[in-house]
Amino acid sequence: MRLKVKLALFNLLSKLAVAALLLLFMPLITERLNLRQIDNELVEKREEIISMISRVGIEPFLEPEADSSFGSYNILKEEFISLEYAAPGTEINQINVERRLIDDEIIDYRVLSYSLTIDGKTYILEVGKSLARVRQTGRNIINIVVLFLVIVIVVTFVSDYQFTRLTLKPLYRITAKLENISSPDNFDSTRINTSTYDFRELDSSITGLMERIKGSFEKEREITYNISHELMTPLSVLRSRLENILLSGVKDPETEIKITESLKTLQRLQSLVNSLLLIARIESRQFLKEDSFPVNEILDQIMEEIKPLAEDRKIEIESSLKDNRTLERVNRSLIFSMLYNVVNNSLKNTGEGGKIRIETMSDSQNRLILTISDNGKGMDREQVSNLFMRFRNRNRNSGDGTGIGMAITKTIADFHNIQISAESEPGRGTKIIFIFF
């Protein structure tokens, strides 16, 4: 999950939790506050009535007939006051919620009951107030609060998300810089513009690290290049000298063969040095990528080259070329070497009557997949993992190779951003897979 999504989700969840708590406790709190308010009002009313009684006496409040009690409801049944006789000695002073049936309607009232003694008689005064209205008001308030919370959550969620997105943008730019490179050489060292201290530090330390890696790569390449270069002249002298001896006519056939053998050894040295030089030159990007050609063109050329040798060894080369797209901005002779090395390797490791298969197709992401497979002797796991490493892949078959051919192939593939992988099983054969761009 991306960081900005994580942060946004966390923000949203914490807000929802706060809102949920609020909504859970709000009815309780409003109820409490309302009751207290009502109680205060009831007490005030009681004091008012008591002061009225002390002013005008109790008689006007008592109806002459019936049970001598006084009751008054206002029309909407919002409030009532009642005054009744009670057993002498009754003492009561309380506030309760009571359910009363009035005109076939059950209404919850908050009722204050108070006993008072006037002229030796005991009365109970009840002052009541309906709870329906205040409850309704409470519900309305809660509704408004819910609406408010929803709006607040939506607005803050959107703004939070935008803010984190903007703040984290430099971080994503840094990771993108790292994702898009296959080697430190194509690392883009332009600094990222941000006001966030942490990202600036991160960017500059990554850039610094990359520069150092690049520097040491550069140094290694330079050394390889210079050594190889310097070796060319003595090699050249030796070669010319031996050739001169051979050309000036050696009488003794045994000496002639020995000199030829020395030339062969020299040739191996030369090809080793050349291969190292080639790798160093590819890695330091001394080759241009300016060619464009259909992939079949180069495959046909390779098959043409390899045909006489394959026929000689009775090895069949079959091809199934289903994707003939044009390779753009590549180096033709390097691509040729890359593929030719693999085909030639297959040829060397496949016995008489074997088969080499060259296949192209496009995958679901519309990438070009090129596979070169054989039913030769195959490799074990360790050999496969060493296949593309310099010198680790000593050719198991012929003395001609220097064990660096597949390393060259890998270097060329990297240079062109082509993915290369190998599958092999001893006795079953080997398959090399190229995925282009």
Added chain:
Amino acid sequence: MNVLIVEDEKSLAKEISSFLTRENFLVEVAHTGREASEKIAVNLYDFVLLDLGLPDYNGLDLIKEAKKVNPEASFIIITARGAVEDKVKGLDLGADDYLAKPFALVELLSRINAVARRKFKVPDNDIQLGEFTVKINSRRLFCKGAGVDLTKKEFDLLLYLVLNHDKVLTRQQLYEHIWGNILDDQYDSNFIDVHIKNLRKKLNAHAPSPWLETVRGVGYRVTTGEN
């Protein structure tokens, strides 16, 4: 023909010089750029073999100088491998060919001859080998008047052996000539053997070809009996 070898590595210059002398060239050697510049100013050379890596002189300047004095001179640049830029620049400045170190002496000779043929417009000279005739310029092989169908590689191989007749060529020399050396690591002596085998098969279908010899342990040779 007069050849000037400009090469600061003395032992290499010596080897090239003794080889070309044996091939009947008149050879002079300069070990420094200054020495070369002086020689070029006084003598007319048909060929200058120029190592671009001179310590005291920019080799390309030397070409410019020489062209002023003698526009007819041909240049073959010898350079350590990898100097692609130099190759392009050299050819731009009128160098006729380019050879990377280490090279085969016979390859150098065949480059010189090719440049000479181009320059002096040598008429199509046919080379007779038993009952076969090689037409160099039109790149065709005939046997008793009938064309022999060869692949490009087979013809190149035959022609190289023919032009270097009576010399044993090693498989490496043949390989490098035909395939260049970008595929160094894939050098496989079988390549040459297979192509020679196919070539022989085609030749023998027309007439025997005893002039194409295998020299055991060394390589191949075309014998014309001229030497």
